[in-house]
Amino acid sequence: MQSPVYYALVNPNLSILMNMCFIFQRITIPEIMKDEWFKKNYKPPVFYEKEDADLDDVQALFKDSEEYRVTEKKEEQQPTAMNAFELISMSRGLKLDNLFDVEQGFKRETRFTSKCPANEIISKIVKAAKPLGFDIHKKNYKMRLENVKAGRKGNLNVATEIFQVAPSLHMVEVRKAKGDTLEFHMFCKNLSSSLEDVVWKTEEDMQETK
Amino acid sequence: MLIPMLPLEKTIHALWRHNEIGDVQKRTYLRIQFPGYENPVALASETAFSVSEVEALFELYKSISGSVIDDGLINKEEFQLALFKNQKKENLFANRIFDLFDVKKKGFIDFGDFVRSLNVFHRNAPLEEKIDYSFKLYDLDGTGFIERHGVKQMLIALLCESQMKLADETVEIILDKTFMEADADQDGKIDRSEWQNFVSKYPSLLKIMTLPYLRDITTTFPSFVFNSEVDEIAT
Numbered sequence: 001m002q003s004p005v006y007y008a009l010v011n012p013n014l015s016i017l018m019n020m021c022f023i024f025q026r027i028t029i030p031e032i033m034k035d036e037w038f039k040k041n042y043k044p045p046v047f048y049e050k051e052d053a054d055l056d057d058v059q060a061l062f063k064d065s066e067e068y069r070v071t072e073k074k075e076e077q078q079p080t081a082m083n084a085f086e087l088i089s090m091s092r093g094l095k096l097d098n099l100f101d102v103e104q105g106f107k108r109e110t111r112f113t114s115k116c117p118a119n120e121i122i123s124k125i126v127k128a129a130k131p132l133g134f135d136i137h138k139k140n141y142k143m144r145l146e147n148v149k150a151g152r153k154g155n156l157n158v159a160t161e162i163f164q165v166a167p168s169l170h171m172v173e174v175r176k177a178k179g180d181t182l183e184f185h186m187f188c189k190n191l192s193s194s195l196e197d198v199v200w201k202t203e204e205d206m207q208e209t210k
Numbered sequence: 211m212l213i214p215m216l217p218l219e220k221t222i223h224a225l226w227r228h229n230e231i232g233d234v235q236k237r238t239y240l241r242i243q244f245p246g247y248e249n250p251v252a253l254a255s256e257t258a259f260s261v262s263e264v265e266a267l268f269e270l271y272k273s274i275s276g277s278v279i280d281d282g283l284i285n286k287e288e289f290q291l292a293l294f295k296n297q298k299k300e301n302l303f304a305n306r307i308f309d310l311f312d313v314k315k316k317g318f319i320d321f322g323d324f325v326r327s328l329n330v331f332h333r334n335a336p337l338e339e340k341i342d343y344s345f346k347l348y349d350l351d352g353t354g355f356i357e358r359h360g361v362k363q364m365l366i367a368l369l370c371e372s373q374m375k376l377a378d379e380t381v382e383i384i385l386d387k388t389f390m391e392a393d394a395d396q397d398g399k400i401d402r403s404e405w406q407n408f409v410s411k412y413p414s415l416l417k418i419m420t421l422p423y424l425r426d427i428t429t430t431f432p433s434f435v436f437n438s439e440v441d442e443i444a445t
Contacts, residue, residue, distance in 0.1 A: 084388040085348070085408075088364045089418045091371060092294070093303030096331060099292050100270065100423045100430060113374060166380040206372035 013037040079118045079141040082163040082171055092207060106185040109175035112192075113201045118162050118170055121198055125160060125172075128194035132187065134158075144177070147187075152180040158187060169200075219243070244275070244282035246320025253322065257329040262428045264325055269431035271324050284311075284319040302367040306347050331421040340419035345405045355399040358389060 017037050020027040032038055090111075092098075114121050118141055125143065126136050134145040141162040147155050156179035163171045174191070176184040192199065219239075226236045240247045250264035259267065274292045275284045289308045290298050311319045311327040319327075329335060330343045346352075350360035362385055369376055376384075392400050392408040400408070409415050423430070 081387055082384075083391065083412070084361050084365050084384050085392075085415050086412070087384070088303075088348075088361075088368050089415060091301070091303045091368050093299075093301035093305075093307065093371075094418045096293070096307065096328075096418075096421055097423050098295065099274070100421075100427070165374075166376055166384065169374075169376070169380075201372065201374060206374070 011037070077140055079162045079164045079170060082165050086163070087165065090206075106181045108181055108184065109173065110188055110203050111171055111173045111206075112195075112199045112203060113165070113206075114170050114172060114198050115168055115200045116170070116198050118164070121162055121170060121172060124195055124198050125191070128191050132190055147179070147183075151183045153183075154179055156180065156183045156187060158184065244272075244321055246283070246322050248322045248325075253325045257325060258332040258334040259325065259329065260428075263424075266427040266431040267325055267328065268321065270427075271321050282320075284324065285317065289319065301371070302364060306350070310343065310346060328421070328424065331419060332424055333420050333422070335420075337416075340416050341406055341409055342402075344409070344416060344419055345402055353399075355401055356405060357399045358385060361385060361388065 014037050017027075017032070017035055021032075033042075088094075116124075122138070122141065122143065125145075126138075129136060129145045133148050135148055137144040137146070143160045145158040145160065147157070149155070157177040159173075159175045159177045161173045161175075163173070165171050174188060192202065222231070222236060222239045225231045226233070237247075237249065250261050250268065253259070253264045254261040257264070271284070274288055275282055277288045277291055279285065279288070284292075286305070286308050287298060289311075290301070290304055293304050294301070308319070311323055313323045313326065314320075330339050345356065348356045348360065348364065350363065351357065362381065365381060365384065369381075389396075389398070389400075391411075392404055394404050394407065
């Protein structure tokens with residue numbers, strides 16, 4: 001195959017690399033990444049979250065000074081009560097995103113309700129997440145679960161929070177804080193099978209499909 | 211030139227593109243087909259959307275407004291269909307949103323209403339507007355206050371929708387706790403400034419007022435092939 005004329009104007013290393021892309025045995029992406037030409041001045045990508053930062057930013061929570069104080073007495077506290085408006089805003093009729101008929105792909109957060117006491121929910125989540133290779137950071141009724149192993153977009157980082165809806169009813173929010181959404185989806189599937197006896201209504205139940 | 215056998219609108223645009231008809235004729239056509247149609251350039255200048263984004267919204271608007279009756283307007287049924295995807299539902303909240311989008315209170319949403327209403331949900335819309343909108347949303351009777359019985363009604367609707375049954379006393383406890391915090395002067399209703407304070411304490415309440423998908427609208431609903439005004443603007 002004759003090289004096109006313009007190759008003469010291009011860095012010879014690049015032209016060799018390009019030829020390797022065109023011949024029958026195509027070079028693979030990992031091999032390209034090992035090539036000298038490619039590596040020159042290469043900076044690996046940083047994955048930015050597509051979504052805006054969450055208004056209730058759990059990150060800020062873990063950075064605040066309370067964490068450094070002795071927290072012996074904290075365990076007595078109740079989970080945050082969900083007020084009427086927080087519940088109301090969960091309605092499907094208020095999810096105007098659905099107007100856009102977008103293939104929304106995998107969700108970045110999910111929730112379920114439980115009739116178990118909050119502490120029991122926490123210990124069950126911890127019991128389910130640890131064998132999946134997650135590090136747990138707990139603060140009151142919020143948790144951060146971080147996958148020790150890096151995935152497609154860095155280490156999957158999941159935030160969970162328990163809210164009290166009524167004295168014997170809790171809402172658990174499980175949200176992807178960082179990492180690949182598909183991996184988050186798989187994590188949720190694994191989690192839900194381990195939490196079957198804790199969950200009262202899943203999000204699917206709450207969507208009221210008739 | 212040969213006029214291809216295309217839908218009428220595409221024919222109009224083809225003629226426009228080839229300078230067989232002018233802007234005035236094109237807009238007249240659009241205004242007839244879509245009552246309340248406004249020039250995307252004008253709408254873009256009044257909102258946080260770019261001209262391409264308004265054009266993309268027009269593509270969406272066309273598909274929603276034509277889904278039941280092809281009159282170029284969105285009625286309540288078409289709105290429900292768009293929101294619940296083939297599961298036409300009576301939903302208290304969807305009805306509230308429809309009523310707010312129906313700015314002129316005519317029982318339907320025209321294109322101008324559509325764009326201006328969605329503008330409030332844009333991430334760059336002022337917080338003040340979002341707070342106002344959410345206040346109006348929850349003020350079911352339009353009294354200028356969020357009333358306790360209204361919140362109860364909405365809460366029950368949500369529980370019903372989510373198939374969560376709670377005892378009436380439990381519902382009352384939730385309402386008590388909410389009003390204790392939100393209703394500063396304890397007069398049984400939440401006024402605009404109490405709402406503002408409450409929402410600053412619980413910013414997640416405004417999450418419903420911002421639509422992240424608006425950011426991607428031009429890729430989801432590309433319109434530049436036939437319709438774009440963008441080249442016509444001198445940049």
